[in-house]
Amino acid sequence: MKTDQASNLEIADELHSAAIHLLRVLRKQDAEAGLSAPKLSVLSVLAFGGTATLKTLAAVEQVSRPTMTKLIQELEADDMVKRQTNPDDRRNQLISITAKGKSVFGTARRKRLDALARQVADLSKSDRQAVVKAIAPLRKLSGRS
Amino acid sequence: MKTDQASNLEIADELHSAAIHLLRVLRKQDAEAGLSAPKLSVLSVLAFGGTATLKTLAAVEQVSRPTMTKLIQELEADDMVKRQTNPDDRRNQLISITAKGKSVFGTARRKRLDALARQVADLSKSDRQAVVKAIAPLRKLSGRS
DNA sequence: CAAATTAGTTAGTTAGACTAACTAATAGAA
DNA sequence: TTCTATTAGTTAGTCTAACTAACTAATTTG
Secondary structure (H helix, E strand, O other), X not given: OOOOHHHHHHXXXXXXXXXXXXXXXXXXXXXXXXXXXXXXXXXXXXXXHOOEEHHHHHXXXXXXXXXXXXXXXXXXXXXXXXXXXXXXXXXXXXXXXXXXXXXXXXXXXXXXXHHHHHHHHHXXXXXXXXXXXXXXXXXXXXXXX | OOOOHHHHHHHHHHHHHHHHHHHHHHHHHHHHHOOOHHHHHHHHHXXXXXXXXXXXXHHHHOOOXXXXXXXXXXXXXXXXXXXXXXXXOXXXXXXEEOHHHHHHHHHHHXXXXXXXXXXXXXXXXXXXXXXXXXXXXXXXXXXXX
């Protein structure tokens, strides 16, 4: 197979399209899931990675600090995360997930992903294999591993 | 490998995360690309599929009709698409891409996807292979084939 | 110790999504 | 055939999440 610039562009195009359409499918679940994609994603980082500063979260999620400030404020208002000032550097807000956050995260994620999981289940064995094998490279593409 | 409900959920989760992060990478190119993701996507449908009604576009892009109305109005204001009433059913707006639309689409898409194409180029041969093989199944997941 | 840097917030704007309620056109049924 | 239901698209209003610019507070550095 050719892997020149043209075909890389075609691959990029397909991925771009796939990402847009996958997220649109998922967005339809949002209303009942009770937690939007960005918030779910932040909670996921905190659930699996533990405490983090706002700046770190913004970097990991690839959004600006003000955007993360707002997300955290809303999550905090809903008792999903808590923050405490770092005694060693009081500019830092150490943010962590609450028990409520964990529980809501678990159920909301499940709800949000259920439709997609069902579609994954409907794939043929070889299609599913292909998807599984692509996951690690996809992570690399957005600079997350 | 197990392919039970739990692991389907894990796959869904990874894809969800990958889609979110890929689009965030792409969004950073938007300012200079001059055409946002949704508009690019609509123009793509018109460029490859020819004339379509607003309703069809909304269905294909999986957004509501008002959302598509607004996108088309903005694209029309920029001379990227033109519309004409269907003489056989004057409720229908037949929407098509203009010459300017085609040209802007070509260059904007290239610009927007360039960063991603470069990252695809940086993948190892086997990683790229894995991504290529996943494309068809990914289309199935969002119901587009 | 003053200046520069860093972390986070506030204010204001924008794009793109939604629902509800509307107009206009067509199709169907009494 | 006319009145009703349906269909296509628009308008109005709201929401979330993104951005930049400009700010405060804390810390580091020259």
